[in-house]
Amino acid sequence: MNLLAIGYVWPEPASSAAGYRMLALLDCFRRHHWNVTVTSPAEKSIHRADLPARGIREQSIALNCSSFDSFVREAQPDVVLFDRFMMEEQFGWRVEKHCPLALRILDTEDLSCLRHARHAAAKLSGEVTTDVAPERLFSDHAKREVAAILRSDLTLMISRAEIELLTSTFKVDPSLLHYTPFMLEPVDxxxxxxxxxxxxxxxxxxxxxxxxxxxxxxxxxxxxxxxxxxxxxxxxxxxxxxxxxxxxxxxxxxxxxxxxxxxxxxxxxxxxxxxxxxxxxxxxxxxxxxxxxxxxxxxxxxxxxxxxxxxxxxxxxxxxxxxxxxxxxxxxxxxxxxxxxxxxxxxxxxxxxxxxxxxFAFESHADALTARVATLRQTLSQHRLNNFTGAMLRHHTMKSTQYMAQWIEAKNRHKND
Missing domain, CATH: 3.40.50.2000 (Glycogen Phosphorylase B;)
Incomplete structure (x- = not known):
């Protein structure tokens, strides 16, 4: 089985929790004998993980460039993992076009629209802020992030509190979400x-x-x-x-x-x-x-x-x-x-x-995740039929993203001529 991960940045496990969480997800699939390739349009930091030493292939990619189309068409991954919703926005339509049968998974790391809403509220109050008013929570940022969740076949959520928010407040179907916290080895x-x-x-x-x-x-x-x-x-x-x-x-x-x-x-x-x-x-x-x-x-x-x-x-x-x-x-x-x-x-x-x-036991969460992925791959057609809202969003919003990317690519090509 082949997994393609599209990273917002290259994993830096010593710099942030997001870095070692992503590395744990990649290791989860490697332990189940998957072939794993990590790509990113970001520059490679000196603090990034040594992925080849873990048996993981690296490939730099470009934003708003059709070179990714030929790359992903040749790779034909079974599963594509988007690191945060911005990567799903950028590359989701290209993956769907060239690898329609690939399972598309979004990893949010955290629900960033919630973090941004709380940040804005804390700036005003100067206090610890957990609850935010709906008018602040239902921002353009939230619309983009939740739309990416609905377009994806599965979204990995690090917190049960955020699953509750998505299902109760944003009315996201629970079948689109999977609880995957930090996955760590036990301390004996x-x-x-x-x-x-x-x-x-x-x-x-x-x-x-x-x-x-x-x-x-x-x-x-x-x-x-x-x-x-x-x-x-x-x-x-x-x-x-x-x-x-x-x-x-x-x-x-x-x-x-x-x-x-x-x-x-x-x-x-x-x-x-x-x-x-x-x-x-x-x-x-x-x-x-x-x-x-x-x-x-x-x-x-x-x-x-x-x-x-x-x-x-x-x-x-x-x-x-x-x-x-x-x-x-x-x-x-x-x-x-x-x-x-x-x-x-x-x-x-x-x-x-x-x-x-x-x-945070690694084995139990890794087993649950790979089992969920295996089940979804077997039932993908029905799973997508059950998610009409996601299909509708892909039909409309991804067209605008596609045309914007193609316009930027054409503009850049003209500038270089």
Whole structure:
């Protein structure tokens, strides 16, 4: 079987949670002996994963260029995986035209229209924002993203909370969605005992790609409102902030005298996480699941986060293993208590291991996904007949996208003549 993945960017597992989630999806199909090819119109970063070393082929592609048509026509993939809805918009019509029998899967990473709506609401309120008004949620961004979901045969959703939003608010048929959170190897008892103990750990940590708006907002909220309250209770404490692509405005707020340290890029996020006593994730807006919190679970590092951070991170059998606080005062108090209380710290750590191993087990999610794909390939004709709305959207909206792409290509060709 052949899988073609069309990436918004090349996977960077050390830079973002989206990067290692995409890599896990690719590994899922490789473990089931699929041939996997990854393509992207993005430039290749030095931080990208070594895909050929994992038995995955790489191929650069161009936007608005018919060269992709001949490429995909020759490749004839059985399944095409679009990394975020913009790639489905760009290449979906070309895949349908040249490989009509290929199963088309969209991976949203997170529901970006929800993240954007919450961002706009948080800018106005300055508070943690989970619920947003329908007039803000039903944006042009949402129309594009939900349309891509409806045009696809299947969409992979990282959060059950987002599945609920799509089915209840946007009325998306559940048969078009599949729950696929982070897929990770379990942390066994031996690995747990080899981690640094509480008394061997120092300082607070915060981590996240600085290019991701919720992460930068969290850094600013820490600096301006939360960290001064923590330092008042713990005068010797330090907060070490790590993340890929730190801009000058981030390094400018590094203040050693206040224990507020901008560390920037970490060669290994897990190594710095293992050395920290408490992880801080004061997210005021966002969507999906938070990789920094999942990493902390695996490293045995208890976290303090907001209701945004904890969203989708538990189920009916296993609750979120740490304090949840949505105001600077409550967040600082929870952080100081968790840092100082050995019993509470150990309780949160052990509950975190249970949540990690139960909620994000690679094998169970990989098996469920490949089984779903196999079933859909056998029933694809009926599945598409059941999705008349998707067929209607492909008929209308993809025509406009097709003609725009062809116009841009013709314009570029004329410019180069």
């Amino acid at each position: 008892t031996e690995q747990q005992t080899q981690l640094p103990q509480r008394d061997q750990r120092n300082h607070f940590i915060a981590i996240g790609n600085f290019r991701h708006a919720p992460n930068w907002d969290a850094v600013l909220w820490l600096q301006q409102a939360i960290w001064p309250l923590i330092r008042r209770q713990l005068p010797e404490a330090e907060l070490h902030i790590y993340g890929a692509y730190p801009p000058p405005k981030a390094t400018a707020i590094d203040t050693p005298r206040q224990g507020f340290r901008i560390k920037g890029w970490a060669e290994s996020a897990s190594e710095v996480m293992k050395q920290a006593r408490v992880n801080l994730a004061p997210l005021r807006f966002g969507a999906g699941l938070k990789g920094k919190l999942v990493d902390a679970l695996a490293c045995g590092t208890p976290s303090v986060t907001t209701s945004i951070g904890a969203e989708g991170m538990n189920d009916e059998h296993c609750t979120w293993p740490g304090p949840i606080a949505d105001t600077p005062e409550a967040f600082a108090d929870a952080a100081a208590e968790l840092y100082q209380d050995p019993e509470l710290w150990l309780q949160c750590q052990q509950q975190g291991f249970r949540l990690h191993n139960r909620h």
